[in-house]
């Protein structure tokens with residue numbers, strides 16, 4: 001059991017190391033679960049990170065509005081509304097994107113329960129299965145695409161782990177299958 | 184299970200109820216193409232659209248060349264001739280080259296960085312479907328009273344302020360295409376920056392991705408300038424403003440400054456993605472990594488930065504202080520330095536490589552050869568006193584066709600041959616591909632090389648008639664143009680027969696190819712990299 005908990009943290013560790021910028025507040029976003037036998041958290045990779053994203057946005061604003069203001073000073077002010085529209089669209093797009101960079105997904109096995117939690121945008125969902133009736137399905141996609149993991153219980157199936165790196169998938173699947181079989 | 188909503192991660196939908204068969208039911212037929220948000224479908228749409236525009240713009244060009252076969256006025260009247268040159272330019276630039284580059288980005292950027300799709304899949308669909316409307320407006324302008332815009336693709340005031348209704352349609356078309364470009368580039372820049380697979384650091388990105396990142400940055404920066412310029416034309420025409428109208432105290436030269444402030448970066452917007460394609464093809468067929476990867480990235484960035492300070496080299500004859508002439512002359516010559524770095528790196532990539540010469544490689548080498556000539560005539564034109572002689576002659580026409588046809592277009596042909604086996608899962612006919620290359624290469628030079636002579640001898644551009652001493656080379660150019668145009672039908676045939684009945688392509692038909700897309704099977708499955716790949 002201790003080993004599994006360690007596994008949980010080690011994976012978070014792995015997923016943090018893979019990000020190009022250190023995750024700061026986002027790691028605290030998922031509530032801790034005590035006494036978990038198995039726990040895996042997956043997040044999509046945000047390869048830029050908020051700081052670089054908004055620095056780049058500022059640089060684009062500086063160039064775009066700099067040009068527009070320069071032309072406005074010469075009397076051709078009609079570039080300005082288009083700069084504003086372009087930057088507004090970019091801002092909206094990146095805000096929308098950012099709403100989902102904090103999305104995460106967690107599968108926890110603790111006691112007789114299997115928990116699947118997800119946060120997408122502002123919506124958080126949580127699904128609980130009976131551990132004894134739950135099994136792991138690995139849909140083998142090779143060679144067309146990477147394998148997919150799903151938990152099946154009482155005729156329902158939830159896919160998870162799409163944001164996990166391919167080379168981690170098999171390891172996680174093995175571990176989870178062993179934990180589920182332990183009872 | 185209904186309590187769990189769609190996980191709307193970018194380009195990435197998990198629908199639990201359909202976890203296992205979501206790929207089975209996307210709409211078929213025409214609705215598939217209208218509603219698609221798949222980057223591969225949209226890339227295909229962009230490429231076909233640009234091919235149709237290429238053929239349409241080519242027909243306009245052939246009409247121009249037919250008129251110019253002989254001196255005198257034979258088949259079109261002068262006003263319509265001016266519309267032909269104007270629309271040929273607008274259609275080729277905004278309808279053929281730019282959408283083709285976006286098509287390549289749609290197909291290749293997500294594959295090369297290990298992303299499942301573009302960042303904003305729905306916006307991707309919109310940015311494509313705006314384009315056909317713009318094309319319809321442009322073609323419709325031929326049929327309105329007064330005919331299509333006839334002041335050249337640069338739409339210089341005051342001519343464009345006085346022109347008929349066709350100009351309004353052109354302005355709307357430019358607005359629509361501009362909106363499409365802005366949305367497309369926001370999509371591409373976000374995809375490249377934010378959706379890279381873990382481990383795909385910036386300096387591991389294939390050079391095609393780098394060149395598109397810089398192109399998208401340029402597009403976002405300068406598209407508002409074009410939109411503003413044509414809007415001011417519109418208000419001058421209809422709403423009583425006098426931005427460019429000298430009668431009301433406006434300044435027509437101001438239009439030229441604003442237009443070329445957009446126009447010169449636009450030149451790099453059209454050529455940088457091609458640099459990226461060539462930088463991908465050359466290492467694959469030289470079986471060597473690209474020489475000087477980092478210097479390529481820096482050279483591309485320098486070209487982009489310099490593109491903002493050279494615009495007035497298009498305006499030497501308008502009149503400017505000597506200091507201004509010197510500044511723009513030297514700034515323009517400076518661009519030869521990063522461009523030279525690139526050409527050096529390409530040649531050095533091939534140096535001592537074990538090269539083979541399949542069609543993509545032929546087009547890439549043809550690109551280097553001809554683009555270098557176009558770059559060199561650009562250097563000639565940068566010299567102010569020379570430019571004052573050559574301004575608005577066929578020398579300029581020769582120069583920018585060497586850059587844009589032998590540059591952008593050759594790279595796109597190379598890119599299509601290179602990736603078609605991956606995209607379609609079938610091989611094209613190599614023999615015919617090589618025929619296409621050689622016919623294109625020879626006829627291109629037959630068409631455009633004599634234009635250098637014509638320009639040096641003083642033949643002005645955008646005229647339907649000319650003095651008789653120019654006849655011989657004009658006849659040669661026209662014959663070349665027909666050969667060039669017909670050769671493209673061979674390209675169409677090669678692509679169609681490849682898609683329909685080519686032999687199955689292996690996952691990696693090119694031995695030296697090493698970017699991520701070659702780790703996937705051919706043809707590519709509809710969805711790729713839904714889980715991030717491992718990056719070495």
Ligand SMILES: [Cu+2]
Nearest residue numbers: 447450494497
């Ligand atoms: Cu220029």
